[in-house]
Amino acid sequence: SVHALTFIVAAIGTLATAAAQQTGPSNPPDWSGQSGASGHPLMTAEAIRTAAADFRNCLERLWPEAARRGVSRESFINHTAWLTPDLRIMDLLDAQPEFVRPVWDYLDGLTAEPRVRMGQELLAKHRAVFDQVEQVYGVDRHILAAIWGVESRYGTMIGDRPVLRSTATLACIGRRQPFFREEFLAALEILHRGDVRPDHLKGSWAGAFGPTQFMPTSFKRYAVDFDGDGRRDVVDSLPDVFASTANNLKQDGWTSGQSWGYEVLLPAGFDYMLADRARQFTVREWEQMGLRRADGRPFPRPDDRAYVLLPAGAQGPAFLMLPNFAVIMKYNPAEAYALAIGHLADRLRGEGPILQPWPRHEPVLTREERRELQERLLRRGFDLGEADGRIGPRSRAAIRQFQASLGLIPDGFASVAILQRLRDH
Numbered sequence: 418s419v420h421a422l423t424f425i426v427a428a429i430g431t432l433a434t435a436a437a438q439q440t441g442p443s444n445p446p447d448w449s450g451q452s453g454a455s456g457h458p459l460m461t462a463e464a465i466r467t468a469a470a471d472f473r474n475c476l477e478r479l480w481p482e483a484a485r486r487g488v489s490r491e492s493f494i495n496h497t498a499w500l501t502p503d504l505r506i507m508d509l510l511d512a513q514p515e516f517v518r519p520v521w522d523y524l525d526g527l528t529a530e531p532r533v534r535m536g537q538e539l540l541a542k543h544r545a546v547f548d549q550v551e552q553v554y555g556v557d558r559h560i561l562a563a564i565w566g567v568e569s570r571y572g573t574m575i576g577d578r579p580v581l582r583s584t585a586t587l588a589c590i591g592r593r594q595p596f597f598r599e600e601f602l603a604a605l606e607i608l609h610r611g612d613v614r615p616d617h618l619k620g621s622w623a624g625a626f627g628p629t630q631f632m633p634t635s636f637k638r639y640a641v642d643f644d645g646d647g648r649r650d651v652v653d654s655l656p657d658v659f660a661s662t663a664n665n666l667k668q669d670g671w672t673s674g675q676s677w678g679y680e681v682l683l684p685a686g687f688d689y690m691l692a693d694r695a696r697q698f699t700v701r702e703w704e705q706m707g708l709r710r711a712d713g714r715p716f717p718r719p720d721d722r723a724y725v726l727l728p729a730g731a732q733g734p735a736f737l738m739l740p741n742f743a744v745i746m747k748y749n750p751a752e753a754y755a756l757a758i759g760h761l762a763d764r765l766r767g768e769g770p771i772l773q774p775w776p777r778h779e780p781v782l783t784r785e786e787r788r789e790l791q792e793r794l795l796r797r798g799f800d801l802g803e804a805d806g807r808i809g810p811r812s813r814a815a816i817r818q819f820q821a822s823l824g825l826i827p828d829g830f831a832s833v834a835i836l837q838r839l840r841d842h
């Protein structure tokens with residue numbers, strides 16, 4: 418599914434939501450008037466001004482498609498007549514933070530003690546609803562509560578931009594118009610049907626709304642009316658919120674009764690070339706290779722298939738990831754995000770913190786340095802796709818091959834030392 422923040426630089430994840438939330442309704446900053454950093458022709462200041470001037474016509478051109486979706490002319494006029502573009506969103510759309518937050522900072526922020534305690538209290542308070550949702554959808558309540566906790570701090574931090582205005586702006590202006598036309602039309606359908614109170618359909622600048630940050634098109638695919646009042650209200654009805662989020666994960670392939678993964682200790686002499694998403698073995702096979710759970714408990718399901726993930730390289734903790742980890746990544750495709758969800762879920766269940774230390778002394782490469790590292794690898798013939806400053810599985814594989822060629826530990830971690838090696842050789 419294409420969820421809340423799919424198109425945002427994956428590593429900043431929910432930070433963008435947080436940034437949107439800090440923009441209060443009372444005094445929102447104006448558009449900078451600057452061309453966007455992406456260099457896209459639709460993001461120049463002139464293109465933005467031209468498109469903004471054509472905003473009303475653009476909305477009217479979308480009317481036939483809205484009509485095909487069953488939106489009445491009256492609804493269309495009621496909901497769009499007073500809409501103006503929110504051009505500040507153009508700055509946010511092209512924001513490329515120079516510094517990438519290290520995964521340990523990200524996890525510290527999202528799984529801190531107050532968030533754990535608050536989640537445990539809410540799990541107890543809403544036990545009956547979670548019982549029912551778990552029974553119907555087979556999705557672990559702790560994962561649902563963790564998504565709730567990470568996406569909106571349990572509904573206490575939801576952006577306050579009207580979703581229809583944000584999606585209308587992005588549907589008519591800027592470089593993501595085809596994507597956001599679908600979101601705008603889906604938001605109109607929600608308002609036309611009355612699933613969510615119009616003045617409560619608010620959220621991030623990208624149009625994600627409600628405690629678990631549904632995008633309008635995800636709402637269309639996954640939202641359910643669990644409390645039986647005839648409305649799929651993923652904003653104000655917690656039964657609808659939990660059930661819709663569970664339905665989303667279930668439709669995306671959630672395996673009932675299985676966790677997301679385990680923190681593991683690697684044996685001495687571990688072959689780091691195996692720490693690769695493409696190298697899947699059963700938990701039993703990993704055990705035979707010497708892997709153990711960090712907390713010393715036995716693996717509950719030895720036949721599950723899993724791969725080894727080292728989010729911070731050989732110097733940091735190791736994890737064994739089960740198929741449900743990939744399901745969480747469909748909700749928001751960033752490893753750090755999925756790890757935060759999985760770990761917060763464990764903490765809510767009463768388990769302890771991550772036991773192996775993070776390499777907190779390790780300087781983190783800036784986005785520009787990441788791009789440079791990728792370009793230098795590409796020039797040496799390592800195929801990693803496009804040098805976009807994001808270190809994904811392909812970049813990691815390329816780094817690993819480069820490390821192996823030098824006789825270094827091939828952990829695939831984009832470190833300052835590796836960049837220096839690439840510059841030197």
Ligand code: CA
Nearest residue numbers: 642646648650
């Ligand atoms: Ca309902």
